[in-house]
Amino acid sequence: MTADPASRPARERLLAAAAELFYGAGIAATGVDAVLRRAGVSPATMYAHFAGKDALVAAYLEQRHAGWRQTWDDVLAEQTDPAERLLSVFDAVDRYRSRQGNGRGCGFLAAAIELPATHPGQRWLEADSRLLLDRLRTLAVEAGATDPDDVADTLLLLYDGALNRLARTATTPDLPADDPLDHARRLAAEWVTQTLRAPSGS
Known part of the structure; x- marks a missing residue:
């Protein structure tokens, strides 16, 4: 109960x-x-x-970061294919959104616009960015990408774009109705397939 x-x-x-x-x-x-x-x-x-609102904001972001990281960990634990593991960031967001609600886009991106550079919550915005870049690069290496930094940067660009579009959709009803995360994942899947198949040095 x-x-x-x-x-x-x-x-x-x-x-x-x-x-x-x-x-x-x-x-x-x-x-x-x-x-x-x-x-x-x-x-x-x-x-x-x-201690005050700033400390509460930082604790909120810390808790959000922990929940997001655990969700991504769970998704990765279910996947073995290297290409699918690279795309797991989109699956993890979809699962996180279904559990927690994420209709207004990324809470970290929204907070980054509002918080000054000296705010204690910046620690968790930086942790989120570092998690994304480091993990995507590691997954790209495991998938055999010849330029894992480029793979991580490209997937992060699609990821950020999808979440920003999701936030716009919440306030702009005449935008196309397709799910930005689904669209971004399809684009990412096509690009990852081509990139991993490309011969080294091409």
């Missing part, structure tokens, strides 16, 4: 409220009072767990 949300620990409720509101409405547009109301906690309770 699922526990009553009100019986969950205060820190858990605060993070759940922050995740919903920061992602749904934006970090700058969401005040601490809105998070407190959604979580059902007092200011004193929040400050017992977080």
Whole structure:
């Protein structure tokens, strides 16, 4: 039986409220009072767990990064074909979106627009970028790519484009109805197949 949300620990409720509101409405547009109301906690309770809004934002991004990384780990554990493992980033986003909701695009890309360079949440934006680049490059090496850096950069370009298009679709109803992630994955699959088949030095 699922526990009553009100019986969950205060820190858990605060993070759940922050995740919903920061992602749904934006970090700058969401005040601490809105998070407190959604979580059902007092200011004193929040400050017992977080030093302020900046610390809460950083904790939200840390939790989001952990959830995203675990989802990608799970998808990779199910795949053995080298080319499919390269494309796993799109499958992982699709799974993450189905579990967590990702209709407004990437939470990290959205946060990157809002947070100043000195914000403590920048640590997790950097961790997300590093995870994407490092893992895609590693998968490209495992797949036998002759230029793994180019493969990682190209797949990341398609990935970022799909998530940005997803965010635009949420606010622009007359855009084409096809799923940007599906479209990006198809393009990536075609490109990966051609790239892995190309003779070395071509």
